[in-house]
Amino acid sequence: MEQQQTPEESMALYAQGVDELTFALEGLSKQELDLRPTEGEWSIRQIVHHITDGDDLWSMALKAALANSGCLYRHDWYTPDNAWAESLDYAGREIEPAVALFRANRAAVLQLVRHLPNAWERSMRFEAPYLSNPEQVTVGEIIVSQASHALAHCEEIRQIRRSHSR
Numbered sequence: 001m002e003q004q005q006t007p008e009e010s011m012a013l014y015a016q017g018v019d020e021l022t023f024a025l026e027g028l029s030k031q032e033l034d035l036r037p038t039e040g041e042w043s044i045r046q047i048v049h050h051i052t053d054g055d056d057l058w059s060m061a062l063k064a065a066l067a068n069s070g071c072l073y074r075h076d077w078y079t080p081d082n083a084w085a086e087s088l089d090y091a092g093r094e095i096e097p098a099v100a101l102f103r104a105n106r107a108a109v110l111q112l113v114r115h116l117p118n119a120w121e122r123s124m125r126f127e128a129p130y131l132s133n134p135e136q137v138t139v140g141e142i143i144v145s146q147a148s149h150a151l152a153h154c155e156e157i158r159q160i161r162r163s164h165s166r
Contacts, residue, residue, distance in 0.1 A: 007120045010144050011110060017150035018106050021051065021099065024157040028166065033095060035164050037156075042090075044157050049090040050082070051153050052098040052105075055146055059105045062142045065124035066116055072134060073124040080130055102150075113139060
């Protein structure tokens with residue numbers, strides 16, 4: 001039987017994402033940020049932008065849940081096929097502002113969740129074009145999901161580096 005993590009353990013994993021991304025990128029040149037596992041897959045640079053945009057996207061949803069629990073929150077522009085990654089030029093942009101945003105978002109979200117009473121249970125109804133009905137999503141679920149999302153992509157970056165002996 002799998003044991004669930006406490007909110008504090010989940011928030012520690014969420015916070016860990018900042019250090020994990022820093023370690024995963026350590027020592028890479030600007031050219032090495034364009035390394036990919038195979039042709040046609042995302043580069044390290046694109047993965048960093050994806051992590052940051054996902055974090056930014058979900059931090060706004062989290063804030064909506066905290067500010068007005070039970071509200072309807074929409075992501076009309078977001079599509080699960082990641083088409084917006086091309087529109088936002090993940091492949092051509094520098095990563096430093098994205099990494100700074102990731103760091104700032106994580107610190108702000110953690111401070112907010114720890115500060116507000118009953119933050120973990122507050123929720124919003126998430127609506128997106130690919131969902132037939134809005135889904136109830138709690139702040140805790142967002143934290144857990146985003147913690148694992150960033151950590152998984154940091155491991156992906158480390159795998160790319162290993163495959164290229166970097």
